[in-house]
Amino acid sequence: MARKHKPSFRRNADAVVTDATVSAPSCVGPTPASEADTSVSTIEPVVVQPLPPLPTPMTDWQLCGDTVIGLAHRRKGLPCQDAVAFHQSQRPILALSDGAGSAAISERGAQALVIGVTRLLRTMEDDLSPWLDGEDDASQAQSTRWAERLRLHAKGLLADLASAERRDVRDVRATLQVAVIGERHIFWWKVGDGAIVARKSEGLWSLGNQASAKGEFANQTCFVDAASASDMQFGILSTQEVFGIALMSDGGAEKLVSYDGSKVANRLGEWLDDVAAQRFAIDRIALAFHEPAMWERTSMDDRSIVLAARPSNFHHREVFEKCLAS
DSSP: OOOOOOOOOOOOOOOOOOOOEEEOOOOOSOOOGGGTTOOEEEOOOOOOOOOOOOOOOGGGOEEEEEEEOOHHHHHHTOOOOEEEEEEOSSSOEEEEEEBOTTSTTHHHHHHHHHHHHHHHHHHTHHHHHHHHHSSSOOOHHHHHHHHHHHHHHHHHHHHHHHHHHTSOGGGGOBOEEEEEEOSSEEEEEEESSSEEEEEETTEEEEOSOGGGGOOSSTTTSOOGGGOOGGGEEEEEEEGGGEEEEEEEOHHHHTTTBOTTSSOBOHHHHHHHHHHHTTOOOTHHHHHHHTSHHHHTTSOOOOEEEEEEEOOOTHHHHHHHHHHHHO
8 A cells, every 4th residue: 555755855966176276377578567467367167067866755656556357257257367566665666467368377376476576676675775776877787687586586486386286387377577666766677468658757658569478378478487588578767757657467558558569548647647646546447447448359358557656856856956055
């Protein structure tokens, strides 16, 4: 559940000023007596280095998410095979998993993934903090290391579950999406279909290559249990430039994001606005996904979504500049 917090601001300025120098002019020929004692002072301009990006308080973020069983599963008496998890105790962490429709107990695999991966990230806070909160650029090498950690850990979670249930790992297979938010950087990661959308000042953007992993069955998409390093999609965003993140299963994205990811529905932007303003009721997700228009010409698959949003940082910038001026 999202909690209300008062945003905090930090003052941070870093400037380098060069020393002024005084030198006498060189003379050619006789110098008039009236000008003999005259000197010229040259003052170099003050050079101020640009401020680092303003850190975004993690308490600014509001989180919300839910799963809705698809009509196809309801009619067959099957459970919802999607699962979501989101936490904000130390930093915002979002996870979403979509169990394979052809797998016997994939809902168990989806639940194990979102619970296990969010727990891993929460226990790795000492490693996450310098990476996502520090002023240094988050390098590609760091992103690759974390992406591989998530892949191996997620595969291990499914393997352990399958062993405990005395089943083949294909019976618990599922996709997985993750987003971890820091003061200066946001890390996103996914294996399989579904969509991750970021909201910037320019609008809504689908991250990664959505069309490359679109589908429901094993021969149409990639699942965590069989994922190799080349099957992962991941990246780093500047927190200062992002005002919202949405993770969606392929069923949830069916009417909200185009097949190739080039278009995102305005409704998603409205939801992010309301989440940021803390006026988004959780039942709006189920009500929206049960609208007849949302089911027309769709797979009638399960639908799930996790939202994280914060107010525009223009207010924080104004406060920061006033502190510097005082």
